[in-house]
Amino acid sequence: MMSLLVFKERLKEFYAKFDIYITPVIKFVYSYLAFWLMNRNIGFMAKLTNPLVPLVLALACSFLPYSAISFLAAAFMLAHLWAVSFEVTLVMAVFVLVVALLYYGFHPGDSCLLILTPIFFVLKIPYAIPLIVGLSGGMISVIPVGCGIFIYYTLLYVKQNAGVLTNEISADMMQRFSQIVKSLFGNKLMLVLIAAFAAAIIVVFILKNMSFDYSWIIAIVAGTIAQLVVIFIGDITMDVSVPVSELIIGVVVSLILSGIYTFFVFAVDYSRTEYVQFEDDDYYYYVKAVPKMTVSTPDVKVQKINARKLQRPQR
Structure with a gap:
């Protein structure tokens, strides 16, 4: 350590x-x-x-x-x-415009989550996103994470159906537009994951702000459990299937990444916790002080020895 x-x-x-x-x-x-x-x-x-x-x-x-x-x-x-498709482009352009105007107009700090969330999905570790976001952000971060999930599944839909989307003879524009909207917003797996990630972010954010010991570690575990519960409920009620091996590996890697993030951001020593009480004219204050785990880096000094000074004089 x-x-x-x-x-x-x-x-x-x-x-x-x-x-x-x-x-x-x-x-x-x-x-x-x-x-x-x-x-x-x-x-x-x-x-x-x-x-x-x-x-x-x-x-x-x-x-x-x-x-x-x-x-x-x-x-x-x-x-x-x-x-590929004018209709898909129009749907995505309207979606991006609405998100930019209604959310990032007053809360621009989470814009990176729109890109990070799809990247984590491609890397097969998406379950780390709600844990780290819950630890570092706020409950309002549910919005950009949910939008990032929508972007990922839209791109996945285009990749899987590129041949059909480029076939303009198969149906007229309105019919294609209606089919695309229905396919994008009716994706049950996407909706379940949005709900699971939102639940995890809220649980992690609430627990990590509480004053009990090891709140961040407990928040990570509880957030992971919240994700799994929502996914299992979606599997039962909406017939949504997630590959078990991919789910287990993703959860384990997400727990490791969240633990590493906690170590670098919130490493504290609960064994030296202190409780302080003081007052002013209006209030009594009860403060719990938990010291950070810090050490001073060793100052290593290397002294160079001149080899010429060690040479003995020749007789």
Whole structure:
């Protein structure tokens, strides 16, 4: 444990010293991964599938705020959808516009969740999103996470039905539009996962703000249980099936990632908890103080010995 705490402190010092360089690198990796995954899964516009396009866009995003990165990613996604179906593009464009106006107009801090949520789904570890969001955000973060789930399943629908969507002779525009809307918003698995993630975020957020010991660890476990309960209820009532092996592996990896996040953000020593009571003219205050687990990094000094001084004089 001591070596991990030393590593944590060194990592914090390194980031504080070089954050002006680290932040653009993080944005570059985040952006490039989003553009590359879209090219790999819905790369229907040939001009955008050139490997240089995601690279150039990611380099530009390195110096932009996350809200601007989300805007470029949405435009990139709509361009690929346009090459497949006008109807799907219109539905997604209206959805993005409504979300931008009704939510991000007054709460822009969670825009990265629109991209991170589909990425975690592609990486087969989506169950980590509600746990980490519940620990770091608020209950209102349910909205961008739910929107990210909708975006993922929309792209998955386009990928699986690209041949049908590009066949304009099969039906008229209104019929295709109606079928697309029904397929997108009637996806039972998507609705169950939105409910499961929302329940997990709310449970984790409520429990981690309570004052009992090990609240963050208990919140992670309870949030995982909340996800599984909602998924099992959806399996029974809505006949939604989730691969058991994929679910177990995803949950285990999500628990590990959440534990790592807790260690780096909220590592405290409950054995040295103190309770303080004081008052002023209007109130009595009862304070529970839990010290953080911190150590000072060892200051290693290397002394160089000049080999010439060790040479004995020749007789």
